[in-house]
Amino acid sequence: MSPAEIHQNLVARFGGKIVGAExxxxxxxxxxxxxxxxxxxEYLKHEPxxxxxxxxxxxxxxxxEPDPKKAAKFxxxxxxxxxxxxxxxxxxxxxxxxxxxxxxxxxxxGQIPDLDSVSGVWAIADWHERxxxxxxxxxxxxxxxxxxxxxxxxxxxxxxxxxxxxxLEYHGIRGR
Amino acid sequence: xxxxxEDPRIVEFDVRTDEMLVNMGPQHPSTHxxxxxxxxxxxxxxxxxTPHLGxxxxxxxxxxxxxxxxxxxxxxxxMDYLAGMNMNLGFALATEKLIGMxxxxxxxxxxxxxxxxxxxxxxxxxxxxYGLDLGSFSPFLYAFREREIILDLFEEVCGARxxxxxxxxxxxxxxxxxxxxxxxxxAALTGRPMDEKLTWIDACRVFLDWLEKRIPEYHTLLTTxxxxxxxxxxxxxxxxxxxxxFGCTGPVLRGSGVDHDLRRDGxxxxxxxxxxxxxxxxxxxxxxxxPEVELGDNWCRFFVRMREVSQSIGLVRQALDRYPTxxxxxRVPFKMAAKxxxxxxxxETECPRGQMGFYIIGNDSSIPLRARAKSSSFCNLxxxxxxxxxxxxxxxxxxxxxLDVVMGExxx
Numbered sequence: 001m002s003p004a005e006i007h008q009n010l011v012a013r014f015g016g017k018i019v020g021a022e023x024x025x026x027x028x029x030x031x032x033x034x035x036x037x038x039x040x041x042e043y044l045k046h047e048p049x050x051x052x053x054x055x056x057x058x059x060x061x062x063x064x065e066p067d068p069k070k071a072a073k074f075x076x077x078x079x080x081x082x083x084x085x086x087x088x089x090x091x092x093x094x095x096x097x098x099x100x101x102x103x104x105x106x107x108x109x110g111q112i113p114d115l116d117s118v119s120g121v122w123a124i125a126d127w128h129e130r131x132x133x134x135x136x137x138x139x140x141x142x143x144x145x146x147x148x149x150x151x152x153x154x155x156x157x158x159x160x161x162x163x164x165x166x167x168l169e170y171h172g173i174r175g176r
Numbered sequence: 177x178x179x180x181x182e183d184p185r186i187v188e189f190d191v192r193t194d195e196m197l198v199n200m201g202p203q204h205p206s207t208h209x210x211x212x213x214x215x216x217x218x219x220x221x222x223x224x225x226t227p228h229l230g231x232x233x234x235x236x237x238x239x240x241x242x243x244x245x246x247x248x249x250x251x252x253x254x255m256d257y258l259a260g261m262n263m264n265l266g267f268a269l270a271t272e273k274l275i276g277m278x279x280x281x282x283x284x285x286x287x288x289x290x291x292x293x294x295x296x297x298x299x300x301x302x303x304x305x306y307g308l309d310l311g312s313f314s315p316f317l318y319a320f321r322e323r324e325i326i327l328d329l330f331e332e333v334c335g336a337r338x339x340x341x342x343x344x345x346x347x348x349x350x351x352x353x354x355x356x357x358x359x360x361x362x363a364a365l366t367g368r369p370m371d372e373k374l375t376w377i378d379a380c381r382v383f384l385d386w387l388e389k390r391i392p393e394y395h396t397l398l399t400t401x402x403x404x405x406x407x408x409x410x411x412x413x414x415x416x417x418x419x420x421x422f423g424c425t426g427p428v429l430r431g432s433g434v435d436h437d438l439r440r441d442g443x444x445x446x447x448x449x450x451x452x453x454x455x456x457x458x459x460x461x462x463x464x465x466x467p468e469v470e471l472g473d474n475w476c477r478f479f480v481r482m483r484e485v486s487q488s489i490g491l492v493r494q495a496l497d498r499y500p501t502x503x504x505x506x507r508v509p510f511k512m513a514a515k516x517x518x519x520x521x522x523x524e525t526e527c528p529r530g531q532m533g534f535y536i537i538g539n540d541s542s543i544p545l546r547a548r549a550k551s552s553s554f555c556n557l558x559x560x561x562x563x564x565x566x567x568x569x570x571x572x573x574x575x576x577x578x579l580d581v582v583m584g585e586x587x588x
Contacts (some may be wrong), residue, residue, distance in 0.1 A: 007551040025519060025520070026273060026519060026520070026521045026522060027273070027520065029539075036494065053421070054420050054422050055300055055423060056522075056524060056531070056533060056550065057422070057522065057535060057548070057550040059546075059548045059550070061537060061545070061546045061548075063545070070329050074539070075539065075540065076539075079293060083535070084548075085522050085533070085535070089420055089434060089436060090377070092441065095521070121419060122423070123418075123422045123423075123558075124421070124422050124423030124558055127555070127558045131554075135237070135238075144532050146236065147228075149229055150228060150229060150230040150233040150587060151230060151233065151588075152230065159235060159238050160237060160238060160241075161549065162241075163337050
């Protein structure tokens, strides 16, 4: 299926829960409302015409420019994106699904935003979500074992946030 | 702990076979780097395996957000350090996809030669180290002897032996050297004079001719060795659906019977490099497999790698034939300060360990907004807990080794 057909199929099934799409780019993407991500994911995987059986990549992207001098040229609203790169071994087609989240829950700095976990849909999402939680700082609701995976368990903060500040010291090791 | 009679683990005379927590790694030789496995065992039988990662985490993605794309190439070397060239290529191609650059034919042929040679070197280490995991020492020595010559050839090309940063955005940093002195290891092995001068391409051909004759020896040492078969066959069986669900790729996926290789099935920017070459994609089940072997077991994964070595030898030979007459140059210039467009690109390439993906978001600056490296070993390793359930402790090296993970790539 072409990306446009996949988008039409999703809009026909989910209507307003598909909140946007960009089909004329290198990797065409469809934006899904955060609350609907699990049902859309289930549908993408199990609908025979789509059959996206593989989650190639799950990543979080922090759109933010902490430097006020560069903020005017930044060109994006401050937000977080979770990006799912999907592939179907059956039909050999791709699609990218995006979910946009606020940078902080309730605009309170330090409160990481919530998103439903898709680890029940694709098994590999378990580790990818742990990594995204660890580095980007997104709370995956319903994740079976959401612990840090690359940083140590007692690490503070989420390093891939643009406004992350490196710690001054960690267990007596000088940081900067 | 209070005793319960209905506890199934109480076997006889109220003797309770308690579970033990056994720590394996991070400095265990058979964990292929700094991987720590926490085992919950009942005697020798594994109930649960919990992998702990991150011992080699070097913040590669954070560094990538603070450097121009050509500056990040050396960091990609250090991800899968056994296949640095393939990592360079994957990231260079992803950047080229983002900026819409097409490299000339000569650069593409050069990339095929280098990437496939590195695939051979990487699979040789995979084979040797797997033999070592299972207690067979000699294949490891043979594999490293052969790999040494590939490293010598790479050293002639770019000066480095492990972290090359050679394939870069727009092609490669240098052209292949015209004349070299034969690598000493190759001279010793083939009985040629030590001071022989020949072209790099000829040196490569001499090596491939010699390597091809060694492959049946590896099969005698490992593949068809009864002890090896007993340790690998019907163990760590991963069905097709499970492999796809856990995002396994590369030899692990093909060992489970999925006919998928990005060199043939990938995106145009990558597959056009391999157009017109004759090669096969080895996929389990194999007609030559011993009767004990099951689809998706350790033996299948190992054998896919061995077959890929032979296929890569053929690919390098064909590319060497094409190279002298290939059109264009080895490199299109790319300026470090060139701005990346306000767009994003995700590209996966077929690295020796699986599909390595790079996701780059540009934002009208030379420094990307996000540089994400999706590791193939990361996904392949995630299946460990599932595969090891119910196995014996001694089978863990056999299973983890057959996944052939490199921790540098997992932890990034």
